[in-house]
Amino acid sequence: MVGGSLHEPLLTLAWPTAHLGPMGLEGAVRLGYRRELEAIAGEAEREQRVRELTAAAERDAKALNAASMFELDDVIDPARDARADRGDAARRAAGGPRAGAPHRFIDTW
Numbered sequence: 001m002v003g004g005s006l007h008e009p010l011l012t013l014a015w016p017t018a019h020l021g022p023m024g025l026e027g028a029v030r031l032g033y034r035r036e037l038e039a040i041a042g043e044a045e046r047e048q049r050v051r052e053l054t055a056a057a058e059r060d061a062k063a064l065n066a067a068s069m070f071e072l073d074d075v076i077d078p079a080r081d082a083r084a085d086r087g088d089a090a091r092r093a094a095g096g097p098r099a100g101a102p103h104r105f106i107d108t109w
Helices: 025-032 034-038 043-060 063-068 083-094
Strands: none
Touching (some): 025 034, 025 043, 034 043
């Protein structure tokens, strides 16, 4: 949804409830921990472990964590007017391409 990179767009904003990851977090847990989950005999115990691992993935994938590693420009409060942030990005993009930047300045997602 961000064109394969968080470094190409001119501005990348997220709400605090956003999660960043390659796919749905529960699906990622089921694939990434497949062997561990298959080793759990009971269905209820296996699903409990999926819930635990998914909760941990949700904590790690929060937008604030991504922003702390410089993958996002800002995590904005959806209660305030975010139009000013988008308008500022559009004004900067209208100034022309950055050196070495692709033709796309703003991703809509």
